[in-house]
Amino acid sequence: MMMSHISMPQIAEDKTISSRHEFLPYGRQWIDEEDIDAVISVLRSDWITQGPLVQRFEQAVAEQCGALYGVAMANGTAALHAACVAAGIGDGDQVITTPLSFVASANCVLYCGGQPIFADVCTDALTIDVTEIEKRLTPKTKAIIAVDFSGHPCELDEIRAFAQKHNLIVIEDAAHSLGAFYKGKPVGGLSDMTVLSFHPVKHITTGEGGMVLTNNPEFAERLERFRTHGITRQRESFQEVDQGPWYYEMLDLGHNSRITDFQCALGLSQLNKLNMFVESRRELARCYQESLEELQEIQLPIELPTVRSSYHLFPIRLQLQQLKKTRREIFQELQDCGLGVNVHYIPIPWHPFYQKLGYQKKQWPVAEAAYEELISLPIWPAMSKNDVDRVIQSVKKVVGHSKK
Ligand SMILES: *Cc1c(COP(=O)(O)O)cnc(C)c1O
Numbered sequence: 593m594m595m596s597h598i599s600m601p602q603i604a605e606d607k608t609i610s611s612r613h614e615f616l617p618y619g620r621q622w623i624d625e626e627d628i629d630a631v632i633s634v635l636r637s638d639w640i641t642q643g644p645l646v647q648r649f650e651q652a653v654a655e656q657c658g659a660l661y662g663v664a665m666a667n668g669t670a671a672l673h674a675a676c677v678a679a680g681i682g683d684g685d686q687v688i689t690t691p692l693s694f695v696a697s698a699n700c701v702l703y704c705g706g707q708p709i710f711a712d713v714c715t716d717a718l719t720i721d722v723t724e725i726e727k728r729l730t731p732k733t734k735a736i737i738a739v740d741f742s743g744h745p746c747e748l749d750e751i752r753a754f755a756q757k758h759n760l761i762v763i764e765d766a767a768h769s770l771g772a773f774y775k776g777k778p779v780g781g782l783s784d785m786t787v788l789s790f791h792p793v794k795h796i797t798t799g800e801g802g803m804v805l806t807n808n809p810e811f812a813e814r815l816e817r818f819r820t821h822g823i824t825r826q827r828e829s830f831q832e833v834d835q836g837p838w839y840y841e842m843l844d845l846g847h848n849s850r851i852t853d854f855q856c857a858l859g860l861s862q863l864n865k866l867n868m869f870v871e872s873r874r875e876l877a878r879c880y881q882e883s884l885e886e887l888q889e890i891q892l893p894i895e896l897p898t899v900r901s902s903y904h905l906f907p908i909r910l911q912l913q914q915l916k917k918t919r920r921e922i923f924q925e926l927q928d929c930g931l932g933v934n935v936h937y938i939p940i941p942w943h944p945f946y947q948k949l950g951y952q953k954k955q956w957p958v959a960e961a962a963y964e965e966l967i968s969l970p971i972w973p974a975m976s977k978n979d980v981d982r983v984i985q986s987v988k989k990v991v992g993h994s995k996k
Contacts, residue, residue, distance in 0.1 A: 616970040616979055617932035619793030619904070622869065630861040634854040641852040649856035650803065652863055653788070657770070657780020659805035661812035664856065665819060668767050668789025670849035671802035672700035672737075675785045677844075678804070678814040679735050679761040681706040688728050689737035689765075690720040691939040692959040697739050697765045698940045709733070710941050712956040716894050718907075719746040721958070722754055735761040740769030740779065742893060742905040742936070743873070748774050748782045755784075763787060767802075768904035770795040771870035775898050780805045785815075790855075793972075795869055795902060796862035798855035822846030872973035873903040876980055880906055880969065883984045889914045889991050891965075905936055908987075909965040917994040923967055925993075929986035934968045 634645060650662035665671040681687060683705040689698050691710040698708035711724040718741045725736060736755055738746040748764070755762045764783035766772075772779045780786050785808075788794075790801035804815050817824055822844040827834055830841050881892055891909040895901050910919055917925075926933045939959055941951035954960065969983055 615930050615932055616975070616983065617972070618934040618968050618970050619972045620974070621792040621797045622865070622972070622974045623797075624865075626864075627858055627861045630857040631854045634857040637853075639853045641850065641854075643853040645853040645856040645860065646851060649859045649863075652860055653803055654780070654805055656778070656863065656866065657786070657805055658778045659781040659786065660807045661805065661809065663804045663806075663812060663815035663819060664851045664859075665802040665804065666849045666851055667800045668787060668791065668794075668802035669696040669700070670819075670847070671787045671789070671804045672696055672763070672765065673703050673847075674815050674818040674849060675763045675787055675804050675811075676700045676704045676706065676735070677818050678785065678806075678811045679763060681734055684732060685734040686730060686732040687735045687737055688720075688725050688733060689940075690739050690741070690959065691941055691956045692718055692741060692937055692962060693739040693765065693940060694767070694937060695940055695943060696767075697737055698946075701737070706734070707732075708737075708940075710939075710951070710956060713741070713959045713962070714747075715958050717741065717744045717746075717896060717899075718959070718962055719744060720751070722747060722750045725751070725754060729758060733758065733760060735763055737763045737765055738783070739765040739767075740772060742907055743768045743772050743902040744893070744895060745769055745772050745774040745779055745782075745899045745901075752783065761785070767791075767794060769902055771866050772902035773900040779902075781807055784808065785811055790859060790862075794904065795873075796859060796866055798851065798859040798862070801851050801855050801859060817843060818846045819849045820846060821848060869973040870902045872975075873971055874901070876971050876975055877901070877903045877906055879980050880971075880984065884908070884987060887988065887991055889995060890987070903971055906969045906971040907936055907966050908969060909962065910967065910991075912965060914996055915991070915994045916996045919964060919967065922990055922994055925990045926967065926986060929982075929990065931983055931986055932970055935963070935966055936968050937963070939963055 650664050654662035681704040685706040686709045687701040688709045688711050701708040709728045711728045714721045720738050762783040764786045766779050766786045767789035769779045786805040788803045790798040823842045825840045889911050
């Protein structure tokens with residue numbers, strides 16, 4: 593879709609923009625002419641990867657999010673992996689995370705030889721519950737990966753206080769929450785490391801892409817090394833004698849997790865629109881709240897007074913005891929209305945791979961009950977008024993027909 597102005601109304605009135613897409617996905621990118629021009633100009637330049645824009649993008653994101661350092665990566669998953677490595681996670685270390693997330697939030701621990709330990713979520717925001725973290729704490733616990741589910745930041749102060757008391761590192765998986773605020777502060781500088789994803793369904797996109805934000809220079813250095821084979825060209829870091837201008841050293845086993853310059857050009861151009869993107873999502877969420885509040889058979893996502901969510905998702909919960917249809921049937925009917933509904937998430941330890949590792953179901957009653965009831969409605973900044981109305985009318989119709 594093409595839109596040449598960033599100062600559009602918060603919900604586009606222009607129905608030609610997106611309503612001609614019969615099917616409304618749950619999320620999608622906004623790419624305009626400025627974005628396209630930014631990428632093209634890099635393609636015409638000397639550098640298509642490892643040029644000046646990577647650092648500019650890192651600095652711009654870090655500044656906007658209130659962090660000192662940003663280290664851009666090939667994708668959010670690589671960023672999570674890098675963060676675990678920088679945190680020193682290794683064989684046998686335990687890392688506590690939420691079962692209600694995308695698998696990448698836990699897989700990164702396994703990549704390092706560590707053991708993900710799942711702690712149940714709070715009933716309100718469905719983010720990890722500190723009292724549940726405490727129950728899972730052992731002498732092997734090294735870190736917490738807290739996921740800002742749907743764009744709603746976790747109880748970061750409580751998590752940080754708990755982590756400090758027990759000498760744990762907090763990695764915040766903020767793939768959903770770029771542009772969100774916690775107690776008046778932007779997400780990004782509030783945890784030891786904060787991980788972003790720039791996948792097209794996320795707040796800003798670089799195609800594939802991710803970043804780790806941190807205020808800790810040592811973490812930043814380890815993250816940079818991880819991104820490029822564990823290699824350093826910094827003399828101060830050399831362990832042997834500098835053998836000449838060509839000289840570099842590989843200090844640890846890193847990966848190639850680099851992002852390209854043309855992706856960073858897109859990222860910088862997208863970042864200019866972040867505030868507008870988040871405002872649009874919040875406005876869409878407000879429309880949903882206002883129009884769907886009356887339905888007793890669904891529970892809408894909450895926003896705690898301490899936070900400002902950036903609404904990556906708008907997950908509703910079916911009150912199944914008041915409905916005569918199953919979640920599956922209702923999901924199907926919404927899909928039949930052309931809505932790209934989705935379910936976020938199948939609990940991570942329920943996946944066959946995790947089951948084979950020995951994880952048992954029924955250990956996380958809040959997250960597992962939520963999973964049975966959740967349906968994510970479409971929410972993305974270029975949705976038109978007409979699109980939102982269509983979603984609202986479809987939900988009202990389908991839920992209305994399904995009442996007991
Ligand atoms: C998208 C996402 C990731 C992974 O990001 P990619 O850029 O797709 O690798 C990790 N965690 C969560 C919660 C996500 O939503």
